[in-house]
Amino acid sequence: MLKQQIGVEFKQIFTFNRVLTWFLIITLPVWIQYLIIHDGYSFTDNIDLYGRLLNGIGAMIFPILVLFVFADTIIHERNNNYLTYTKIRIDFNTYLNAKIMVNALLSFGVSFLYAFLPFLFAQYINPQVTFISKVGVSGNLHGTVTFDQLLVFGPFVYGFIYSLWVGINGVLYATLPLILCLILDNSFVALSIPFVWYQGMSFVSAVLGISKFAPLYTVFPYSIMQQKLWTVFVPFTILLITAIVSYVYLKKRNSTEWSF
Amino acid sequence: MSLIEVRNVQKSYKGLTIFQDIDLTIEKGKIYGIVGPNGSGKSVLFKLICGFVRPDHGEILIGGEYLHKDITFPKNFGIIIDRPGYLGNKTGFGNLKSLAMIQNKIDDEQIIKTMNLVGLQPTAEQKVRKYSLGMKQKLALAQAFMENQEVLILDEPFNALDFESVEKLRSLLLNFKKEGKTIIMTSHNQEDIDLLCDEVYRINKFKLEEL
Numbered sequence: 001m002l003k004q005q006i007g008v009e010f011k012q013i014f015t016f017n018r019v020l021t022w023f024l025i026i027t028l029p030v031w032i033q034y035l036i037i038h039d040g041y042s043f044t045d046n047i048d049l050y051g052r053l054l055n056g057i058g059a060m061i062f063p064i065l066v067l068f069v070f071a072d073t074i075i076h077e078r079n080n081n082y083l084t085y086t087k088i089r090i091d092f093n094t095y096l097n098a099k100i101m102v103n104a105l106l107s108f109g110v111s112f113l114y115a116f117l118p119f120l121f122a123q124y125i126n127p128q129v130t131f132i133s134k135v136g137v138s139g140n141l142h143g144t145v146t147f148d149q150l151l152v153f154g155p156f157v158y159g160f161i162y163s164l165w166v167g168i169n170g171v172l173y174a175t176l177p178l179i180l181c182l183i184l185d186n187s188f189v190a191l192s193i194p195f196v197w198y199q200g201m202s203f204v205s206a207v208l209g210i211s212k213f214a215p216l217y218t219v220f221p222y223s224i225m226q227q228k229l230w231t232v233f234v235p236f237t238i239l240l241i242t243a244i245v246s247y248v249y250l251k252k253r254n255s256t257e258w259s260f
Numbered sequence: 261m262s263l264i265e266v267r268n269v270q271k272s273y274k275g276l277t278i279f280q281d282i283d284l285t286i287e288k289g290k291i292y293g294i295v296g297p298n299g300s301g302k303s304v305l306f307k308l309i310c311g312f313v314r315p316d317h318g319e320i321l322i323g324g325e326y327l328h329k330d331i332t333f334p335k336n337f338g339i340i341i342d343r344p345g346y347l348g349n350k351t352g353f354g355n356l357k358s359l360a361m362i363q364n365k366i367d368d369e370q371i372i373k374t375m376n377l378v379g380l381q382p383t384a385e386q387k388v389r390k391y392s393l394g395m396k397q398k399l400a401l402a403q404a405f406m407e408n409q410e411v412l413i414l415d416e417p418f419n420a421l422d423f424e425s426v427e428k429l430r431s432l433l434l435n436f437k438k439e440g441k442t443i444i445m446t447s448h449n450q451e452d453i454d455l456l457c458d459e460v461y462r463i464n465k466f467k468l469e470e471l
Contacts, residue, residue, distance in 0.1 A: 004362075004364065005362065008358075008361045008362060011361065012358060012361070076347055076348060076349070077347065080345060080346050080347065080348055081342065081343055081344065081345035081346075082345040082346055082347055082355075083345070084312075084339075084341060084342065084345045085339070085345045085359055085400075085403055086359065086362060087310070087312060087333060088310060088333060088334070088337050088338075088339050089359065089362040089363050090362050090363070091332045091333065092332075
């Protein structure tokens, strides 16, 4: 039944509007950043250019972007009482798990591409076609931000692994609101919590002088000095535990009764 | 064997008693009416039978199987509970198709047939968020009927329907009964209850009493 429902969710989500939304999520923030930096900025190397491309509006609102990959569908289902009519057709846990899995796969794919396509552009396409010319002219050395440690394995491994990291974070930031939507009465609050965490904790950690643990900088580390790689797992782990606890609570609560 | 058995069920919400030791036996092929004032617990009774809420005490059997022990939700039930449910950004057909895909028991032809049966146009491009209340109610009826379920649990099925649609629905429900389906319904209109129901129960002071 789970496999069947995953198939159903995939069939339903692949609409023109949804695919267009994914396309815009992947390309629009980077395109805006490109327009800002393509003229008048200089970069130490391709990786520096890549960091600048990613470190724009998209990085600021990343938890909001990933919401619109799939997780927002559950809000309509809940608010319009549609979920009630699924309950008589499928076990709730199966339905929830299918939603979470499809959400995870799609948000991973979109988030990965969001990070990986600009890498391909900066590392392989731009040097060939030269959309942005002032690369390699600035005096700074590369290897100054977190994840640059991976460059010892070569730029492709760096770009791939870092994009995987952004993809995994996309999964987490998309999964938590989906679960919270089914726990909290107020959908707006449920959807806002991951973003408030992302921005709010970044502010708090800056005030406390521990910016290396800022959620924003652990996903997009281009505005902070290089930190040890383990630091990126701190906010990630907190969010992961929150998501797991929320999931367990939701399942436990709905094993007694539905409250939405 | 009874189709549905409610045995000694108690239910309360946040200290507010809804039911005290109620019993109800539903036999196949009949229409049952549940009446009672607003807030008396008609919808809660339906949610209990559908497995959406658990009784504090007592048990519910569906086709001889214990709800929450042998099964998590009853099979072959078509329901309307509380209010219609829909995806506002889809057409009526799209909504029914989305629900039908979950169990994959029926094809598009069956959906179209059911939409025509309740008075909805299957080819209409109108999104459901633009539907009138009556049209949303018809959509809710269509989702309850489309999979040819054996049991229909209908909470206020005549809500928001015009006179002609009410007449049509009454006749439809009587036909379903002839086909052997079991229907449990509520209505605030006594005429609906008198005309359709074989047995009627009233919720009174947390109990179910047969009228």
